[in-house]
Amino acid sequence: MYDYKWPYPLEYDKEEIINADVLVLGGGIAGCMAAIAAARAGQKVVLVEKGATKRSGAGGSGCDHWESAATNPCSKVTPEELTQAMLHDNEGFNNGISHYIECREGYDRLLDIEKMGGKIRDTEDEFVGAEFRDDETKLMFAYDYENRFTLRIWGTTFKPAMYKELKRLGVNIVNRVMVTSLLTEGGAQGARCVGATGIHTRTGKFYIFNAKASIICMSRPSRVWLFSAELPGLCEFRPPQCVGDGHAMGWRAGAEFTMMEKSVRAEFSAAGRSYPPYGAGNNHNTWYAASIIDSRGKEIPYADRDGNILTDVKDRFRPARGQKFFMKGGSIDYPKYEIEGPETLPFSKMIEQGYKLPFYADLTALPEEERRVIWGMMVGQEGKTNVPIYKNYTKEGFDPSKHVLQCYGTGWTSASFLPQERQLFGLPGGFFNDWTLSTNIQGLYVAGDALYASNCYGHAATTGYYAGRHAAKYAIVNDLIQWDTQQVEKEKARVYAPLKNEPHNSIGWKELNMAIAKTMQNYCGEVKYDDLLKIGLARLKEYEEKIIPQTFAYNPHELVRLLEVSNILTVSQIIMEASLARKISVDALCFKRGDAIEDDSSKDKLIVIRQQENEVIKREVPVDFFGDLKENYEKYNQDYIRGDRS
Amino acid sequence: MMEMPAANPIIFDKGKCIGCNRCMEICQVDIFLPNPEKGKPPIVAYPGECWYCGCCVMECPVEGAIELRHPLMNRVHWVEKKLLLEQANK
Ligand SMILES: Cc1cc2nc3c(=O)[nH]c(=O)nc-3n(C[C@H](O)[C@H](O)[C@H](O)COP(=O)(O)OP(=O)(O)OC[C@H]3O[C@@H](n4cnc5c(N)ncnc54)[C@H](O)[C@@H]3O)c2cc1C
Ligand code: SF4
Numbered sequence: 032m033y034d035y036k037w038p039y040p041l042e043y044d045k046e047e048i049i050n051a052d053v054l055v056l057g058g059g060i061a062g063c064m065a066a067i068a069a070a071r072a073g074q075k076v077v078l079v080e081k082g083a084t085k086r087s088g089a090g091g092s093g094c095d096h097w098e099s100a101a102t103n104p105c106s107k108v109t110p111e112e113l114t115q116a117m118l119h120d121n122e123g124f125n126n127g128i129s130h131y132i133e134c135r136e137g138y139d140r141l142l143d144i145e146k147m148g149g150k151i152r153d154t155e156d157e158f159v160g161a162e163f164r165d166d167e168t169k170l171m172f173a174y175d176y177e178n179r180f181t182l183r184i185w186g187t188t189f190k191p192a193m194y195k196e197l198k199r200l201g202v203n204i205v206n207r208v209m210v211t212s213l214l215t216e217g218g219a220q221g222a223r224c225v226g227a228t229g230i231h232t233r234t235g236k237f238y239i240f241n242a243k244a245s246i247i248c249m250s251r252p253s254r255v256w257l258f259s260a261e262l263p264g265l266c267e268f269r270p271p272q273c274v275g276d277g278h279a280m281g282w283r284a285g286a287e288f289t290m291m292e293k294s295v296r297a298e299f300s301a302a303g304r305s306y307p308p309y310g311a312g313n314n315h316n317t318w319y320a321a322s323i324i325d326s327r328g329k330e331i332p333y334a335d336r337d338g339n340i341l342t343d344v345k346d347r348f349r350p351a352r353g354q355k356f357f358m359k360g361g362s363i364d365y366p367k368y369e370i371e372g373p374e375t376l377p378f379s380k381m382i383e384q385g386y387k388l389p390f391y392a393d394l395t396a397l398p399e400e401e402r403r404v405i406w407g408m409m410v411g412q413e414g415k416t417n418v419p420i421y422k423n424y425t426k427e428g429f430d431p432s433k434h435v436l437q438c439y440g441t442g443w444t445s446a447s448f449l450p451q452e453r454q455l456f457g458l459p460g461g462f463f464n465d466w467t468l469s470t471n472i473q474g475l476y477v478a479g480d481a482l483y484a485s486n487c488y489g490h491a492a493t494t495g496y497y498a499g500r501h502a503a504k505y506a507i508v509n510d511l512i513q514w515d516t517q518q519v520e521k522e523k524a525r526v527y528a529p530l531k532n533e534p535h536n537s538i539g540w541k542e543l544n545m546a547i548a549k550t551m552q553n554y555c556g557e558v559k560y561d562d563l564l565k566i567g568l569a570r571l572k573e574y575e576e577k578i579i580p581q582t583f584a585y586n587p588h589e590l591v592r593l594l595e596v597s598n599i600l601t602v603s604q605i606i607m608e609a610s611l612a613r614k615i616s617v618d619a620l621c622f623k624r625g626d627a628i629e630d631d632s633s634k635d636k637l638i639v640i641r642q643q644e645n646e647v648i649k650r651e652v653p654v655d656f657f658g659d660l661k662e663n664y665e666k667y668n669q670d671y672i673r674g675d676r677s
Numbered sequence: 678m679m680e681m682p683a684a685n686p687i688i689f690d691k692g693k694c695i696g697c698n699r700c701m702e703i704c705q706v707d708i709f710l711p712n713p714e715k716g717k718p719p720i721v722a723y724p725g726e727c728w729y730c731g732c733c734v735m736e737c738p739v740e741g742a743i744e745l746r747h748p749l750m751n752r753v754h755w756v757e758k759k760l761l762l763e764q765a766n767k
């Protein structure tokens with residue numbers, strides 16, 4: 032504990048009330064784009080962000096590739112083809128609605144962001160003539176150079192551009208406020224959403240936001256199984272203040288969730304078990320298609336999906352014979368044959384053949400423009416790479432034409448986690464949505480990584496904008512309803528309770544987070560059993576009833592951290608409940624049961640759960656409940672297609 | 678007294694920093710506190726919570742006033758390819 036005085040005024044007893052037509056909760060990629068859309072539709076918009084909107088969120092520092100922009104002028108695939116491939120790749124356990132929106136509107140949003148000041152083309156002509164560049168439009172592509180639906184972009188410029196646009200549009204940006212709960216009509220669970228509450232992260236002041244429509248844009252949970260008390264900022268992949276607050280408050284308000292039983296063995300963090308993302312030797316994502324060599328300089332061959340060795344570097348960017356297109360990027364971990372792209376031969380095979388460890392990523396022998404686009408553009412524009420990787424490594428003498436970068440562990444993640452160390456990664460569960468990106472709660476919309484089976488920057492930007500549009504429509508035809516005073520008073524009592532406890536015998540946020548993570552590893556690890564899940568759930572309940580009342584925080588900053596851990600506790604309960612509800616193993620959900628039942632009628636159903644008066648209500652929905660993609664999209668978006676809105 | 682942190686992510690050059698607090702205001706995790714002495718670099722109050730995104734450095738108006746440093750265990754190794762090949766041929 033440091034020993035200086037808290038420098039900000041303490042305002043625990045103060046209250047501020049802010050009204051809006053559309054209230055946006057979270058100022059990351061989805062939140063900014065949602066606020067922009069709603070403001071353009073003429074609505075009075077308030078955006079609440081826990082950090083600093085200009086750079087907040089997973090994509091705040093940058094982003095190097097924008098996936099699935101199927102309507103860009105060079106694309107050879109349609110939005111329908113791409114979405115179908117994503118659905119098929121996950122055996123249907125994917126969000127058809129949100130990914131169709133991503134494919135259909137992605138390029139519109141890129142043009143939009145370009146107008147705001149973001150850089151989406153090689154305007155400086157740095158890569159003229161490169162195979163990945165279209166010299167007419169100056170757009171640059173990644174991965175599949177023939178089909179051209181994923182763009183390389185200068186993502187460090189995007190968030191500041193959005194921030195400028197928000198200000199231009201007169202959006203009321205409320206930074207440094209943590210949203211703590213949703214307000215519902217009459218304070219009833221499941222009733223219409225009429226706003227939210229929050230507390231200031233520096234002063235502790237209480238906020239009441241009253242709105243006609245609200246949009247959840249607070250991303251997805253983290254720190255459920257993984258925690259490091261020494262380096263909490265590095266124990267997960269996403270920013271440490273993004274822990275699933277939105278999920279927790281949504282659950283308390285009665286919102287529906289699906290696929291929350293899905294978790295994967297952790298792949299990515301930056302604490303003990305892994306190395307800095309994009310900063311160690313690998314050939315995925317940002318680093319595709321770097322060569323990989325062994326410690327004697329011998330190259331690991333790339334092969335296509337049929338095992339044919341690719342001798343020309345150019346073949347790493349082409350579909351295999353008879354293949355329409357291949358997919359790479361953030362959401363594709365273990366692709367199905369249909370979309371499987373070129374890959375280096377498997378690690379185990381290389382060891383058998385006598386290749387010597389460690390391996391290294393080698394850009395030295397790549398064509399010059401491939402080297403330059405990986406080191407200098409992708410590494411440089413990708414999140415968390417500009418300063419800590421590109422600038423720092425360069426300063427320390429790394430030269431991509433001479434040096435090779437060491438790989439750690441056995442795969443592209445440069446990490447080695449245990450099976451029970453799990454993460455909501457890839458396409459995890461989240462809020463259940465309809466074709467307007469509304470939740471089951473009236474007036475409550477959701478966008479970005481908070482949606483079930485969601486991932487990626489372009490997806491967040493497009494669903495954000497889409498939810499902003501639809502929330503605006505709702506706000507136009509509905510009145511502002513006053514919040515329930517009792518509900519607000521109860522929330523106030525909850526958030527400030529820890530301040531009353533004594534520091535010397537209380538429990539702090541780190542101790543509680545550590546306990547939750549251990550409980551989840553033990554009772555809800557790789558293989559699930561009803562018996563264990565039930566005891567685990569009872570442990571979590573104990574924490575809620577007996578430990579939360581003993582917690583303590585020194586100042587508003589630590590109070591926020593503590594409230595986050597309360598939310599992690601709620602999220603852990605959702606995950607346990609969802610796991611209990613799923614009685615059989617489902618590969619597509621990375622869900623393994625040690626005590627599976629015989630009846631497998633739920634194998635292609637989404638299990639949708641919500642809370643109602645402390646009961647968990649479940650229903651099953653076919654994975655393709657959203658119907659025909661194109662037809663439904665067009666049914667709900669005629670005004671957008673016509674270009675009605677400004 | 679202060680407990681030894683597990684890492685020191687942020688290093689200020691006191692001679693260059695003008696104490697404008699822009700790094701502090703951009704940090705989404707809010708790991709800094711303003712220095713009680715005006716014109717001095719912010720205080721790194723919560724070093725363990727740093728996400729190592731680099732936004733504070735990107736925002737700083739003075740080249741070299743602030744540096745972001747990965748924890749020692751996360752510093753990655755590289756080697757000249759020429760050396761690997763020479764060793765292999767030995
Ligand atoms: C290092 C890195 C690199 C990436 N690179 C790529 C890439 O190249 N291409 C790609 O497609 N995707 C990439 N991604 C993923 C992409 O950035 C995310 O999918 C995207 O940012 C999700 O958008 P979002 O708006 O849902 O969440 P975020 O952008 O993370 O925003 C969530 C916001 O909610 C705020 N918030 C959370 N809780 C509260 C609360 N209680 N009150 C108020 N505010 C709150 C947070 O502070 C945050 O600003 C990358 C991610 C990371 C971490
Ligand atoms: S690197 Fe990012 S998280 Fe760390 S202090 Fe700088 S802005 Fe904050």
Ligand code: SF4
Nearest residue numbers: 694695697698700737
């Ligand atoms: S932004 Fe730079 S100059 Fe300003 S306080 Fe931070 S380190 Fe000092």
